[in-house]
Amino acid sequence: MGCPIIRNIPRYQPTMVVLIAILYLTLFPQPLGDEGIHMFEGADKVVHFIMFGGLTGTFLFDRWRMERPLSMGAALLVALISTIIGAAVEYLQYAMQLGRTGNDLFDALANTLGAFTAVPACRWLHWINVVIDNRT
Known part of the structure; x- marks a missing residue:
């Protein structure tokens, strides 16, 4: 791997940052404050x-x-x-009943x-090993 900066980031820190951001954005009642962001229908999906x-x-x-x-x-x-x-x-x-709907299929x-x-x-980015089992 060529970039030393990426190599020096502590283990799983990017994954933890993403997980914390997801939990914040999904579990807080108004994570973006009172700003009304108008998007197309289904944008939340x-x-x-x-x-x-x-x-x-990220993991x-x-x-x-x-x-x-x-x-x-x-x-x-x-x-x-x-x-x-x-x-x-x-x-x-x-x-939690904090104003989020939840249980949305x-x-x-x-x-x-x-x-x-x-x-x-x-896989396309080669971040996954392809293991071929040749046992018969």
Whole structure:
């Protein structure tokens, strides 16, 4: 890996930063303050897709930059864990009753699609080892 600055970032710090940002943006009642951001209908689903794709991708990137890329199966497990975190966030939004809807099936679907779309994207970037099992 060529860039020494990237190599010197502490282990999993980018993943933790992304996770903390997701938790802040999804669990606080008004994370952006009173600013009314007007977007197209369904934009929040795109944001969920990007957040959980970003969480999966950042973890895979962290492993790659430590020169410990995961196998495809392990990368899919990371996507599953991101999906579970997304489901937990949806439940917490509902349970906390802080003005967030929560328990939105379409948010959960966007989280899942984002997490699992990150795997082929990271494979394309060579952040995942392809392990071929030749045992018969």
